[in-house]
Amino acid sequence: MENQLPPAVTKIVKESGDVKIHTFVAPESFISNATHVIETKNQCIVIDGQFVVPYALQFREYVDAIGKPISRVYLSHGHPDHFFGIGAAFADCEIYALQETIDFIKVAGESIRDELAKGYGDFVTKTIAVPQNVITAGEETIDGVKLEHVLHKDTETEFHLSIKLPELDTYIVQDLVYSGAHIYLTKDIPHWVEILESIRDSEFSLFLPGHGEPADKKELQSNIEYLNFANSLLNAGTTAEALKAALLEKYPHLTGAGIFDIYLPRLFA
Ligand SMILES: [Zn+2]
Numbered sequence: 143m144e145n146q147l148p149p150a151v152t153k154i155v156k157e158s159g160d161v162k163i164h165t166f167v168a169p170e171s172f173i174s175n176a177t178h179v180i181e182t183k184n185q186c187i188v189i190d191g192q193f194v195v196p197y198a199l200q201f202r203e204y205v206d207a208i209g210k211p212i213s214r215v216y217l218s219h220g221h222p223d224h225f226f227g228i229g230a231a232f233a234d235c236e237i238y239a240l241q242e243t244i245d246f247i248k249v250a251g252e253s254i255r256d257e258l259a260k261g262y263g264d265f266v267t268k269t270i271a272v273p274q275n276v277i278t279a280g281e282e283t284i285d286g287v288k289l290e291h292v293l294h295k296d297t298e299t300e301f302h303l304s305i306k307l308p309e310l311d312t313y314i315v316q317d318l319v320y321s322g323a324h325i326y327l328t329k330d331i332p333h334w335v336e337i338l339e340s341i342r343d344s345e346f347s348l349f350l351p352g353h354g355e356p357a358d359k360k361e362l363q364s365n366i367e368y369l370n371f372a373n374s375l376l377n378a379g380t381t382a383e384a385l386k387a388a389l390l391e392k393y394p395h396l397t398g399a400g401i402f403d404i405y406l407p408r409l410f411a
Contacts, residue, residue: 147196152204155356156310156348161287163312165356166204168197170397173404174323174353175223178314179205180307182285185213188235189305189314190352191228194265198227213284214238217273218316218352219299220246222254229255230267237273240293242301244273277303294318297334298326306346313346321354321361323398324389326405331373338366353398368393382406 148169156163160183168175172194180187186205192198205212215232217225217239225247228237239247251270259266279293290306298317305314318338320326328334341349342362349357371392375385386402 150197150200151355155350156312158310161310163307163310163350164204164208165350166192166197166201167355168192168194170323171400172197173223173398173400174321175227176316176321176351176353176355177201177227178350179208180287180289181208181210182287184210184285186210187284187287187289188212188215188232189350190218190224190316191215191226191230191232193223193226194262195227195230195267196265198231198267201227202231214275216277216303216305217243218304218314219243219302220250221299221317222258224316224352225251225270226255226258226267228273229269229271233269233271236275237271238275238277239273240278240301240303241276243303244276246301247272294337296328296330297337298328308345310348311346312348312350313341313344314350315341315357316350316352319349319351319357319362319365320398320401321349321351321357322396323354324393324396324401325365325368325372326401327369327372327376327409328405329409331369331376335366335369335373338362338369342366382410 151167154162155165162181164179166177175193177192178189186208192201212235215235215237220243255270277291279291281290288309292304294302342359351357
């Protein structure tokens with residue numbers, strides 16, 4: 143099945159001294175899942191694990207080809223398009239996540255897997271990997287690179303881990319930002335917008351999203367405007383169909399329209 147799949151996009155997005163940051167973006171048909179590698183002098187640090195099995199395995203091959211051991215895998219949040227691939231391709235690694243994310247996967251991971259396997263079949267991982275290590279907000283230095291872990295509550299998901307790399311002018315924001323794509327909407331839009339505004343106004347200039355290509359501040363602003371527009375429709379009592387139609391009409395250039403079918407039933411439940 144792998145031969146018929148469109149290719150992922152891989153690139154080095156930042157290079158400074160001994161450190162390189164790589165990104166791996168799945169094609170649009172697989173909601174442009176973006177996962178990243180911080181390559182330090184002696185090791186690789188992986189952020190998220192892709193969604194479907196073929197791209198998880200390709201991502202693992204990509205990381206292995208760098209030729210340095212994977213010291214840890216950070217999982218940003220408990221959505222299957224980020225943790226399924228860790229089960230498929232990174233289960234042998236030390237996996238780190240927020241306590242809330244670990245608890246959620248312990249309780250719900252297997253039933254989400256069962257449910258999605260009905261639709262996606264072999265694309266869905268056969269096993270779930272529960273992260274063994276808890277990460278808390280704060281700073282740490284790994285192989286000479288400073289990482290600052292930030293917990294954001296109630297945005298695209300209830301508990302979300304973002305990672306700042308101040309020495310590299312890079313902020314790994316995962317699903318706080320959908321780059322060039324329609325956004326997975328939740329009930330927490332106003333709070334989410336406040337967080338995006340503070341990130342937009344921060345000292346960073348490169349933002350690595352969980353979906354789509356690396357982003358700049360202009361893209362953050364576009365996300366803020368998209369969220370505000372969607373929120374105004376929701377406040378006015380829009381239906382699911384009308385919301386989808388309005389967003390498709392206003393943002394015809396955005397990719398990932400498949401996301402509507404994923405979040406609308408939940409948002410309007
Ligand atoms: Zn996602």
